[in-house]
Every structure is written in C-alpha cells, then in structure tokens.
Amino acid sequence: MAAGLATGMVTLAVIADVLAQRANTTGATGASAWVRRRMVVSALDARSGAPELGAGEVASRIIAGGSACGRIIPLVSSAVRTVLTAIAALALLGTIDPLLPLVLLVGAPIGYAVLRPFTRRSTDASTAYQEAQGRIADRLVDALAGLRTIRASGTVDQEVARILSPLPELRAAGLRSWELQRGLAVSFGLLTPALHVAVIGAAGWALAVGRISPGQLIAAVGYAALALGTVDKIDIVVDLAGIRAGAARVVDFVRPIRPAEGEELLPSGVGEIRFDDVSVRRAGVTVLDQVSLRVAAGSTVAIVGPSGSGKSALTGLLGRMVEPDAGRVLIDGHDIAELTTTQLRQAVAYGFERPVLLGQTVADAIAYARPAVPAVLESPRTQNMDRGMDVLLAATAAHADEFIRRLPLGYHTPVVDAPLSGGEQQRLGLARAVAQGARVLVLDDATSSLDTATEANVVEALSDALSGRTKLVVAHRAATAARADRVAWFVGGRLLRVDTHARLWRDPSYRTLFSPAADDLAEDRTR
Numbered sequence: 001m002a003a004g005l006a007t008g009m010v011t012l013a014v015i016a017d018v019l020a021q022r023a024n025t026t027g028a029t030g031a032s033a034w035v036r037r038r039m040v041v042s043a044l045d046a047r048s049g050a051p052e053l054g055a056g057e058v059a060s061r062i063i064a065g066g067s068a069c070g071r072i073i074p075l076v077s078s079a080v081r082t083v084l085t086a087i088a089a090l091a092l093l094g095t096i097d098p099l100l101p102l103v104l105l106v107g108a109p110i111g112y113a114v115l116r117p118f119t120r121r122s123t124d125a126s127t128a129y130q131e132a133q134g135r136i137a138d139r140l141v142d143a144l145a146g147l148r149t150i151r152a153s154g155t156v157d158q159e160v161a162r163i164l165s166p167l168p169e170l171r172a173a174g175l176r177s178w179e180l181q182r183g184l185a186v187s188f189g190l191l192t193p194a195l196h197v198a199v200i201g202a203a204g205w206a207l208a209v210g211r212i213s214p215g216q217l218i219a220a221v222g223y224a225a226l227a228l229g230t231v232d233k234i235d236i237v238v239d240l241a242g243i244r245a246g247a248a249r250v251v252d253f254v255r256p257i258r259p260a261e262g263e264e265l266l267p268s269g270v271g272e273i274r275f276d277d278v279s280v281r282r283a284g285v286t287v288l289d290q291v292s293l294r295v296a297a298g299s300t301v302a303i304v305g306p307s308g309s310g311k312s313a314l315t316g317l318l319g320r321m322v323e324p325d326a327g328r329v330l331i332d333g334h335d336i337a338e339l340t341t342t343q344l345r346q347a348v349a350y351g352f353e354r355p356v357l358l359g360q361t362v363a364d365a366i367a368y369a370r371p372a373v374p375a376v377l378e379s380p381r382t383q384n385m386d387r388g389m390d391v392l393l394a395a396t397a398a399h400a401d402e403f404i405r406r407l408p409l410g411y412h413t414p415v416v417d418a419p420l421s422g423g424e425q426q427r428l429g430l431a432r433a434v435a436q437g438a439r440v441l442v443l444d445d446a447t448s449s450l451d452t453a454t455e456a457n458v459v460e461a462l463s464d465a466l467s468g469r470t471k472l473v474v475a476h477r478a479a480t481a482a483r484a485d486r487v488a489w490f491v492g493g494r495l496l497r498v499d500t501h502a503r504l505w506r507d508p509s510y511r512t513l514f515s516p517a518a519d520d521l522a523e524d525r526t527r
C-alpha cells in the first residue's frame with residue numbers, strides 16, 4: 001500500500017516536473033506580460049486610482065513587479081514537485097520500517113522554526129532593496145527631465161550625488177539579504193547531515209534487532225538521501241521572499257479600472273458643463289472646496305485666481321485627470337464618472353501650457369487625440385482624407401500651419417526632428433485640441449508662451465474655428481479674462497465670485513491677480 005502511494009507520488013512528481021517545464025516557458029512569460037500590461041494601464045489611466053508615484057518608481061515597479069509575478073508559476077510548480085518527492089521518499093522509508101520516516105519528521109519543526117523568521121526578514125530586505133532602487137530611478141528620471149537646468153547650473157556632481165544617495169540603503173538591504181541567506185544555508189547545512197546520520201543510526205539499530213535486512217538498510221540510506229535532497233531546495237524560499245516583496249508593490253499599484261470600456265458614442269449635445277458641489281482633497285489638503293459652477297453651452301468662462309487656488313484641479317476634473325472626493329461633474333447632463341474613455345474624449349479636449357507631443361510625425365501629433373471613425377462607417381481612404389483635412393484645419397486655426405510648412409518635411413517631419421520653440425509647441429498642442437473635435441475645450445494656460453500679438457491672432461482664429469463650443473480657459477493675463485463671457489474667480493480652492501471681467505475689475509483685489517502690463521491692456525478692453 002505504501003509502495004503504491006510512493007509510486008503515485010513519484011508519478012505525480014514527474015507530471016509536476018513536466019508541467020513546471022511548460023510553466024517556465026509559456027506561463028511565466030504570459031503572467032509577467034499580463035501583469036506588466038495591467039501596471040502600464042494603471043500608470044497611465046487616472047481612473048485606476050493607482051498611487052501617484054514618480055516616473056522612475058513606476059518604471060522600476062513595472063520591471064521588478066512583472067518579473068516577480070512571472071516567477072510565481074514556476075516557483076509554485078517547483079515547490080509542489082519538491083514536496084511530492086519528499087512525501088514519496090518518506091512513504092518508501094515507511095515501507096522499510098515505520099520508525100524511519102518519524103526520525104526524519106523530527107527535523108520538520110526545527111526547519112519551520114528556522115524558515116519562518118527567515119521569510120519575514122528576507123521579504124523586508126527585498127522590499128527595502130526594491131524601494132531604494134525605485135528612489136534612484138525616480139531621481140534619475142527627474143534629473144534627465146531637468147538636464148538643461150543641470151547643465152546650465154553646472155551642478156552635474158551635485159546631481160550625481162543626489163541621484164545615488166540611496167546607494168547605502170541599497171547596499172545595506174542587499175547585504176542583509178545575503179546574510180540571511182547565508183544564515184539559512186548554515187542552519188540547513190547542519191540540519192540535513194544531522195538528520196541523515198539519525199536515520200542511518202535508526203536503520204542500523206533496526207538491522208541489529210532484526211527488524212530490517214541489510215538490503216533494506218542500504219535502501220533506507222538512499223530514500224533518506226532522496227527525502228533530505230529536497231531540503232537543499234532552499235533557493236525556493238529565498239526566491240519566494242523576493243517575489244512576495246515585488247508582488248506587494250504590484251498589488252498596491254494595480255487597481256480595478258472603472259467604468260467598463262465600450263465604443264458607444266455620447267449622444268450629441270451642446271456642451272453645457274455643471275460642477276455640482278465638488279470637493280477635492282489631496283494629501284490632507286483641500287484643493288477644491290464645495291465648488292458649484294455652471295458653464296452655459298457655447299460660452300467661454302475664464303478661470304482666474306492666485307497660484308495654488310485650484311484652477312488646474314478644476315479643469316483637470318473635466319477630463320477625469322482629477323477625481324472628485326465629493327460632488328459630480330456633468331456634461332450635457334451626463335455624469336462624467338459614468339462615461340467611457342471614448343465618450344469622454346469625444347466630449348472634452350485640452351490645450352496645455354507645456355504640451356507633450358506624441359506620435360511619429362507632426363501630423364500624427366496633431367491627430368493624436370482625434371477619435372477614429374469606426375471602420376464600418378468609412379473606408380480607410382476616406383478616413384485618411386478626413387484626417388488630413390482635420391489636421392490642416394486645426395493647424396490653421398492654431399496659427400501653426402505656416403511654421404509647420406517651413407519644417408524640413410512639413411507635416412511629415414518626425415516630431416523628434418522638429419526644432420520647435422515653446423510657443424510653436426503650444427500652437428501644436430492647441431491644434432491637437434482643435435482636431436479632437438470635442439464639444440468642450442479646456443485651455444490650461446495654453447497660450448502663455450505666445451507674445452501678446454500672436455496670442456490675440458491665435459485666439460481670434462480659434463474663436464472662429466471653435467464657435468459654438470464651450471470653453472474653459474485658465475487665464476493669467478487680464479486680456480484673456482477680458483475676452484471670456486464670464487470669469488470664475490478662485491481663492492484657496494473656493495469659488496469666490498462669478499461675473500464679467502468688467503464688473504470684477506472694479507474690485508482692487510481682482511486687479512492684483514494680473515501683471516500691470518496686462519492690466520492696462522485689459523482696462524483698455526473693458527472700457
């Protein structure tokens with residue numbers, strides 16, 4: 001009976017071995033690809049609610065977390081194989097004399113007592129190691145983003161020291177891991193031969209008293225070696241600690257995304273916006289406090305306020321880049337929390353102060369956020385023609401067409417090869433927002449790099465191209481606020497007043513929001 005059990009166990013171990021080989025190839029790569037994909041989505045999609053981390057930390061979590069999760073399947077199959085082999089060896093020992101496996105099992109509580117603190121401490125050391133790695137990556141990414149400042153300030157050495165300052169923590173965590181592993185190897189290195197000697201002793205005694213034959217003694221020595229061979233697989237436990245640390249950093253990052261995605265289009269609408277009693281709190285700070293604001297369809301509302309008053313938070317709510325802690329945001333009566341990404345992109349377009357241009361060519365960068373027309377409705381050829389026309393019209397509206405045509409390959413110039421000034425980048429960002437064709441346009445300081453004359457031209461051309469669309473414009477220049485139908489004035493996250501620029505201008509504290517040069521211009525316009 002025990003021999004049958006042992007044969008079954010050995011067979012299972014062989015099957016587990018075969019499965020492990022497969023798991024190593026397909027399962028592991030598939031699992032890490034799946035986890036990395038989920039992490040990338042979480043990193044890019046504001047709706048995931050993933051913690052806001054630095055770019056380097058995100059990259060390091062995606063790399064380490066993905067590989068940790070990919071190692072889980074082979075590790076589990078290897079652990080199963082090891083346990084089955086041990087059980088089979090113990091069963092075979094039992095067929096010789098039931099006393100012999102009992103001698104070996106005496107070592108089990110000792111092994112457990114050594115392993116338990118090891119896994120906890122080793123996981124802590126792996127976490128500390130991965131955190132230090134993330135901090136270094138974060139600082140490096142920051143420094144690369146500010147390369148011009150570092151070079152201009154001549155602070156390369158200082159930056160190198162700052163980037164590498166977590167190195168001692170990294171080293172300490174690495175050393176701690178090695179020390180723990182060494183300690184474990186020593187403990188098991190002593191335990192294994194001690195148990196082997198104990199089994200041989202017990203088998204020798206059994207031979208002496210006539211319980212077993214000399215042949216069985218030789219077999220018992222072999223089975224005991226087989227059972228104890230599994231103890232040598234402590235690298236499984238070491239690996240497990242690293243995987244636990246990496247997986248914890250994945251679980252913390254990957255959250256379910258809501259709502260369900262779909263391609264259903266938003267029913268047509270005029271672009272009325274309503275912020276209903278919206279509050280936003282971040283890190284214990286009230287960024288927006290019970291804000292209620294209605295923006296009539298087709299109108300332009302300027303958002304003004306001192307630095308840090310919540311202007312970007314308010315505009316970020318519309319594109320769900322900022323999630324409200326209380327209240328609702330509605331576009332044409334639809335709660336934006338319920339919209340799919342496609343519907344939201346159909347409804348809201350952004351022009352940023354420092355737009356990042358994504359896409360291969362300049363034309364791609366302009367068409368980047370333009371929703372694709374479902375293929376069933378239009379042929380690829382018509383789609384290409386429409387795209388080309390939309391790009392051209394958008395570039396013209398943003399006063400970008402002229403400088404784009406001067407680029408080496410015009411609209412086909414690769415973005416990386418396009419030498420663009422800050423103002424030109426802003427105009428491409430505006431063109432991208434126009435090409436998106438959304439009913440609501442948010443301009444967050446999107447014309448700040450343009451000189452006053454160019455800004456006036458761009459704004460005029462944009463109002464023609466975007467007439468009828470609702471606009472929310474973060475304004476730092478009085479001239480921009482003066483052009484809006486109404487101005488929403490924010491102070492410390494609260495909406496202080498909503499009125500026309502001309503009426504607000506009578507308030508001296510309102511005038512202090514704008515620079516004196518712009519004041520003169522605005523005053524001229526309001527007269």
Ligand SMILES: Nc1ncnc2c1ncn2[C@@H]1O[C@H](COP(=O)(O)OP(=O)(O)OP(=O)(O)O)[C@@H](O)[C@H]1O
Pocket residue numbers: 052282283285286287305306307308309310311312313314
């Ligand atoms: N994720 C966050 N964690 C902590 N504080 C935040 C967060 N986001 C915004 N804040 C704080 O909320 C306040 C409002 O920020 P916001 O960017 O909306 O201001 P703003 O009016 O657009 O300022 P500026 O004109 O300088 O761009 C600031 O004090 C900012 O530090």
